[in-house]
Amino acid sequence: MPWSWAAALVALLVCAPLAALAGWALSGDTAHWAHLGRHVLPQAALNTGALLAGVGALTAFLGVGCAWLVSAYDFRGRRLLSWALLLPLAMPSYILAYAYLDLLHPIGPVQGALRALLGYDSPRQFRLPDLRSLPGAIFVLGCALYPYVYLSTRALFMTQAANVLEAARTLGAGGWGVFWRVALPMARPALAVGVSLALLETLNDIGASEFLGVQTLTVSVYTTWVTRSDLAGAAQIALAMLAGVLVLILLERRGRRRQRYAATQRPRPMQPRRLHGARAWLACGLGATPVLLGFVAPVLYLLWETQKRLHLAGGVSTQLWSAARNTVGVAAAATLATLACGLVVAWAARRVRESARGGALAWGPRAASLGYAIPGTVLAIGLLTPLTLFDDALDYLGLSTGQILMGSMTALVIAYVIRFLAIAAGSIEAGLARIPPSLEQAARLLGESAGGVLRRVHLPLLRPALATAALLVFVDAMKELPATLLLRPMNFDTLATWLYAEAARGTYEEGAIAALGIVAAGLLPVILLARAQAGPRLSSPPPAPAPGPKRLSSHPVHHHDRPA
Template structure:
């Protein structure tokens, strides 16, 4: 009888590797006795099956999207290519370019100021700068229109002070424009760049800075020639995250009159009733997403810097002159005011002046319960699947497990609108299969089991935010010493016991952080919720969107405030944790 080759769970023998998934399946079917030798070593077969199923769940919407686009009428594609795509591509490209420039300048500049210099309020501002992440872009857009539009308090005060009688007598920047959209999105997305840049600036060694100063480098030249090049890989990651979030947005872009690809997909599908045309635009959008991912990888390619493994002396901030310190504090305070202070203050004023606390009635509590229930279900499912995928890849360094983990991380890059459109085909097919089985068994009909319920929405949330869970758990598991796992194996622990009794207890902080992030992002998600929610189901995000669409955003201020408050604690908690880790870890 053929016996499995005894190898370490971390390093399967070369003879154990297979050429592909198809060969593995055919071998398993024809020679059941060697099934264990074709699987990655050290991980149960069910865990591999779940990991492969997760990868299939992520890939299925994209395949369905392409098939839907190819089966659509080509004459409709010609009209889209002539009338819709040129404007959508131009405005999307302009929006992404503007957001990249503004978030890059603001994020890098503020991170360098609070890290490399001493000025009044520096420590407080270092904590406040990430807070705009708690405010979704669509809520900020609604608030900015209420404040800066022609009927808003700013222009009304301007007309009163200067004696103007109409809007035509003076010039004021139009908030409902491409420039206004760039401002709004940059105000809430710059923290992605700020956090990445600050992490790198905090861990740069003082020796390099001192050598550069010895060679005559001034403050700006030191930043441009030493600090910025060393931080380039992290900056590429931060910028790519900001641009992917800008591409995913639908609420702010639609409300501010910017016809991006996301808005074009939404209007083509729902307003024009063309599912195939929306799928074709979505495929174009996927090409844009792939381009952003390529730019991120290109920005990090061949940019590795090795420092001493011993804890280096970290560069200390240098004091600024009184005038320079005041300007630095002002430069850091303005982004906080625009991205967090202004929206938060507006919501507080509206809730207090309009007595919106009285809106906490049975209907509001029902919507809140629906939102929390969906977010909680998606968080539990994402964490459970992430544990399986990450531990399967940890137990066996195998091409199959590594591929499933990589594919599971694709979902976050897919915009919610595209994901919702791609899920239609698989979910309807699944419902049809269930109905066929039910008719065969009972003669009756079930109807739309998944598409007609919140299950489809939870599936979309899980696909989109699973990378957050896998990334957090993967980073946490990488910090677990291999010696602990080896000791448990020596004592006879099986993979299931190793996960339950060793890894999961050590992963509690990572599980908490991942769960918190998935929960908050699910709570704020708008595009996928708009397109996949069942009839008569409202979440806090769609409630705010509905009030804004009717021109009465103030009535949704309470729901918007709940979203912001829920997002505040995770941002502050993660900021505190990141600061502690960055100061405690060696720079190498």
């Protein structure tokens, strides 16, 4: 059971901030709760609820629509579009808001071009609605987060049985009826997962909401702690946020608990319908619109602003280089620590399943993966007490003369490990599931212990899964803004916090370089996902062979697994 005990310790690390958060919230007197209940929580909760509803609806519309478009229809550019629709995953929501604030400014390039086209001379004569609003935040977050829904629903559309859809058409259902009454209900589990992930990212967002002037619960936590120095009040708001997260998770699981899908044999996948002429061009244009809004337009803006900054200043400032080094250093340290903890959790979960007698320790691997559902601001507040207690204990024992965890990069690493542990553990568990049990059984028969089997058999076979997990964790750590803002040491900037500060000052040219670096790093996991999504069914089906005598092939047949 040593692996189960190790996983339990990791789970305690994840759960400690939640217990500390409850303690801070309860430490505030009733006047705190009354003030928050009258002046802060109602408006912040209303804004957060409206933002979640709008982002959920927009991401579902864009994600499901694009997934069905590239799965059910074949047209020129479909192969390129099927992976290009993932590109907004490389664009953090706060960078998208940062870019659109300048692009759609009343004296910016978009509105200036529209006024010139319509014959107006001044913003007083014609101007678009202000992006700094709740609808503006819904638009920005929806364009950034719809790939979560697209990725999950497209994977399910690609595996739906063709005979079910053909039966619906035989019974008189048209194209819309087949989608609405057959394909979409069967894709509800994937839709629920994708929308839930998008909503969790919306709750975690602080940069886009603050840039666009929407007072959400996350922004309220940040301003209550940093601006008003009211830690108890911030903890109380964070506890309310955590309750909202739990409600989202429970609703998602309740919506899928009675749904069962089974197939008695491997189904024949549906074949996309070929489009020609105007319909093909229309389909390509509709599919390309989210990519243009969520990736192409902001990237072109960042490139333009970057070359302006480099031309005027003659290079990159030393402070920005320092922020880049800090970003890479803390992300690399967090990646190594997260992989180690994820390996412990995944291996312990495997051992518990094999032994079927985990007992009280069986909860460890499951609880260790809860961190991804905790918003960064909530996690930062919850970590204050455990980190401070650890530093105080070292001082009491005479092992330290200062703050070892708090006020150092170590606090950021711990926050990143808790936040992204689910990513590493999930990827490693998926890799372990692909290793045949017979290999482990053979090693155990030869006298290897469980640790020796992991070291000499599984780790070499887990290299692809470990590399994937490392890439995803590294890029997510580079992009993380809320926890970094609240836990970073003094005079310590990352690319994300540098961009946040430049946007607050309105110096868009300075922040464009940092934003471009984050986007460039974010492209790596997107390319990885695009390769995983690619398959032989991305193009039109090959023509049927001419009738003739059947001949057995001497080449082996390889069955390619589809992403779930």
